[in-house]
């Protein structure tokens with residue numbers, strides 16, 4: 361009991377650390393689109409030309425995708441010129457953005473979308489050595505906010521000699537704050553250097569795992585940062601409760617973007633989206649939404665799963681059962697819960713079961729109504745004991761919303 365109380369106090373303490381500067385993009389778990397890894401293996405063929413971005417924005421802001429309330433277009437390490445201007449300002453690559461950034465902000469604004477731009481806290485960006493912001497935090501904060509940018513992602517490459525990450529990310533955060541513009545600051549620090557303790561007070565969105573690569577499993581022993589970069593590896597990392605404990609309005613632990621579907625089975629795509637929603641993580645998709653498979657469209661278009669991401673209670677998800685037949689739960693506003701039944705096996709389908717008793721109170725001994733958030737229908741009414749998800753494919757998941765009917769005597 362004492363341990364539980366200490367844990368709850370700790371969570372409450374983290375919640376109160378959230379950086380609420382009124383940035384509307386971070387009032388709820390963000391939803392947006394990023395250039396990074398658009399239908400390629402990241403950073404190679406990313407869609408990052410003005411005309412392409414106009415077309416993406418048109419698609420995201422028109423039915424049916426407009427139903428998903430995506431509000432952000434984030435340009436990753438692709439938009440800036442390799443040189444600062446003569447007076448030292450960041451400037452866009454003129455071949456990619458001939459009309460300039462304010463014109464893009466305006467194009468997006470007409471479609472109810474905001475622009476986010478990538479920067480790096482170090483001396484150069486991670487790819488292609490574009491200019492970093494080290495030594496220019498105030499100047500870059502002014503340039504970017506003057507352009508009308510509403511979200512700054514800051515990477516962590518080439519930071520040798522800059523001191524502790526909480527100091528330089530803190531300096532960048534304070535420089536942005538000093539502009540007076542309520543902007544989202546998204547730190548990309550890969551879950552290192554105890555970002556769990558300082559991330560929520562300096563940034564509204566903070567990366568808590570290494571870069572997501574478009575593979576299921578990518579965990580090279582001795583790799584830095586540690587923890588693995590495949591979707592399955594990230595799920596394992598997010599099971600550690602201290603990684604996600606800071607979740608609160610204006611404080612989102614970020615497991616990185618949602619894959620396009622390249623190198624991903626349909627089952628893996630369902631599992632990825634189920635977990636990102638269960639965690640109330642930012643949903644930043646990289647898919648070419650102008651031209652995606654009907655299946656990927658049905659995944660991104662799962663408004664029942666997206667409703668879990670935006671559940672107002674914003675409760676931390678918890679892994680109840682580890683191993684090859686996993687069980688996770690997230691309490692929801694009003695007393696329901698979302699659960700994910702996940703088959704982590706590589707090759708075999710299996711039945712994955714839940715006994716209500718495993719979920720603790722109030723579910724133990726209850727009768728329960730169950731709605732399948734992928735089949736979009738009720739699958740059990742007044743169900744006692746528990747329920748089995750039949751033949752969940754390898755790397756696949758079932759996601760259910762459960763409602764308490766009553767306690768059986």
Ligand SMILES: *[C@@H]1O[C@H](CO)[C@@H](O)[C@H](O)[C@H]1NC(C)=O
Nearest residue numbers: 380381382537540541542543
């Ligand atoms: C600046 O920081 C303070 C303290 O966290 C906060 O109340 C305020 O809203 C911030 N303003 C901006 C524009 O970020």
Ligand SMILES: *[C@@H]1O[C@H](CO)[C@@H](O)[C@H](O)[C@H]1NC(C)=O
Nearest residue numbers: 440441442443444453454455
């Ligand atoms: C960037 O600056 C360097 C050094 O001044 C110059 O050699 C190079 O041509 C410039 N590149 C572009 C694309 O402007």
Ligand SMILES: *[C@@H]1O[C@H](CO)[C@@H](O)[C@H](O)[C@H]1NC(C)=O
Nearest residue numbers: 384385429430431471472473
């Ligand atoms: C614009 O986006 C905001 C935030 O997502 C939303 O509240 C608002 O309803 C949207 N307005 C229109 C006209 O779509």
Ligand SMILES: *[C@@H]1O[C@H](CO)[C@@H](O)[C@H](O)[C@H]1NC(C)=O
Nearest residue numbers: 494495497522523527528531
């Ligand atoms: C951060 O700010 C402190 C205090 O002004 C300063 O000493 C330090 O050099 C700054 N570090 C960076 C990387 O900007």
Ligand SMILES: *[C@@H]1O[C@H](CO)[C@@H](O)[C@H](O)[C@H]1NC(C)=O
Nearest residue numbers: 551552554556600601602603
């Ligand atoms: C959980 O994450 C925290 C923060 O990174 C770390 O200190 C701890 O060792 C992790 N625990 C396990 C069991 O991996």
Ligand SMILES: *[C@@H]1O[C@H](CO)[C@@H](O)[C@H](O)[C@H]1NC(C)=O
Nearest residue numbers: 621648650651652653654656
């Ligand atoms: C996207 O467009 C390309 C070129 O027209 C086509 O080869 C590809 O199959 C399309 N992808 C999807 C997922 O529709």
Ligand SMILES: *[C@@H]1O[C@H](CO)[C@@H](O)[C@H](O)[C@H]1NC(C)=O
Nearest residue numbers: 708709710711712748750751
């Ligand atoms: C799944 O459950 C069904 C019904 O109980 C059973 O017939 C089947 O053998 C099970 N399959 C596996 C792979 O366990």
